[in-house]
């Protein structure tokens with residue numbers, strides 16, 4: 159049995175029960191049963207399952223641990239959190255999340271005008287809104303409108319020009335100013351793949367000189383009372399905690415200095431996002447716990463505040479990945495197995511074979527525990543020779559095929575012998591003989607971070623978990639792009655099962671895909687977002703909620719600004735037969751994913 163690393167990345171959200179993986183919640187449905195129910199209604203492509211209760215659990219964990227630690231340290235200020243919309247803006251995700259977190263006053267973070275408008279429309283009443291990123295006059299004006307609507311909103315400025323614009327808009331509109339935050343450009347930089355957000359050469363934030371200048375500008379314009387927050391964000395997926403501590407010290411001192419200079423309303427430090435998610439199925443990468451994280455934040459800020467004789471700041475966090483990643487699972491059906499596994503029936507030996515083939519055949523017959531390595535090396539050499547002889551025209555295609563099959567059989571036989579089972583060289587060769595699993599999905603649409611930045615996602619079959627997978631697996635998607643592949647990696651090997659797809663289905667689940675993947679996904683080859691559904695529970699009973707069908711081909715044409723009526727007209731007017739027109743209409747009103755091969759028998 160292989161647990162596919164679930165004990166490392168699973169966080170008890172899922173359990174393996176005999177042969178299947180189940181949701182570890184309420185009635186504990188098996189994922190494969192959920193998938194079958196949805197497929198029975200004609201939705202055969204890839205599928206995204208969203209679990210709102212997991213998002214809720216993450217939010218409650220974040221608040222719970224921070225609030226407990228606040229009590230433990232007798233920390234004299236409060237904890238606030240917002241969800242950064244850029245991590246997942248989809249209504250099926252955001253709306254249940256807000257509903258499930260209103261008791262905690264969970265807010266939203268916006269990084270663009272579009273996101274800010276969403277936050278203004280849907281934010282939990284009285285919960286905070288924070289605004290980051292580059293802003294123009296319109297975005298700043300929206301901030302004033304939000305404040306006017308009664309939102310508790312903070313505009314964090316990334317540069318002095320933004321503050322100038324705030325002052326201009328304030329003078330023009332003559333309505334109260336939103337709270338102002340200063341994003342500090344940290345001297346210390348972050349860790350992890352996305353560390354570019356911190357450091358002296360960072361894209362965002364004010365230098366210490368600019369902070370002093372900003373404070374002077376606020377004073378000159380009677381806006382010191384609006385300065386409420388110091389903000390930093392050292393980057394996503396922090397693996398270690400040391401960079402956070404440095405950033406806390408730096409920003410904590412800036413906070414204390416500004417108060418001492420007269421920033422009397424300044425009362426908050428926003429520590430940005432960056433809490434890591436454990437994606438690895440092989441060994442833990444994250445080097446800290448949430449408890450340690452909270453303790454470090456509170457301890458450091460308490461220390462700085464007391465040494466400087468200022469009030470401890472309220473703490474805001476904007477962690478997104480931590481909140482949303484575990485809540486979505488991508489399910490992709492296997493369409494085909496392309497095997498490069500040979501057996502003896504693949505041999506096409508002739509009455510009379512070239513001597514080198516006879517030699518290979520003898521190696522195969524006579525290989526044993528003592529001579530295995532030697533024979534295996536000989537066979538590889540012979541194979542090289544046969545390939546050269548083929549290029550020169552001395553052996554034919556049948557001979558070449560026999561050489562390939564025999565060499566393969568020799569490697570397989572060698573590895574089956576008792577002294578050689580764990581031989582590194584043999585294992586490496588064996589790993590190269592991979593099974594290709596063709597999955598009905600697009601990596602570009604559904605795992606864009608794998609394609610873009612080699613982000614690892616845990617993957618596991620939904621069934622057969624009582625048997626050990628033995629095939630070294632290479633995953634292919636259905637795009638016509640050679641990057642649409644998750645190659646076998648012997649350092650992080652994925653072994654899957656040998657399946658007869660004419661007899662049964664085989665689904666792979668990709669876990670922790672709820673952060674960033676949905677909106678970064680692209681329609682390469684015009685594959686749309688998979689169908690998706692929220693799995694909720696009412697009185698302990700599972701319910702499929704907010705089912706959203708994958709976009710049809712004609713809807714994609716519309717999105718690309720084709721005139722879809724014109725397309726239909728062209729297709730139908732050139733088709734004579736009515737029943738062929740019907741087929742065309744059926745297909746164009748469905749999505750692009752392949753229809754799984756029918757199960758026989």
Ligand SMILES: *Cc1c(COP(=O)(O)O)cnc(C)c1O
Pocket residue numbers: 242244245267269290391393394395430431432433476477478479480
């Ligand atoms: C992206 C971003 C976040 C969220 O980061 P995660 O790594 O997803 O927690 C928070 N704050 C700001 C300013 C960001 O740009």
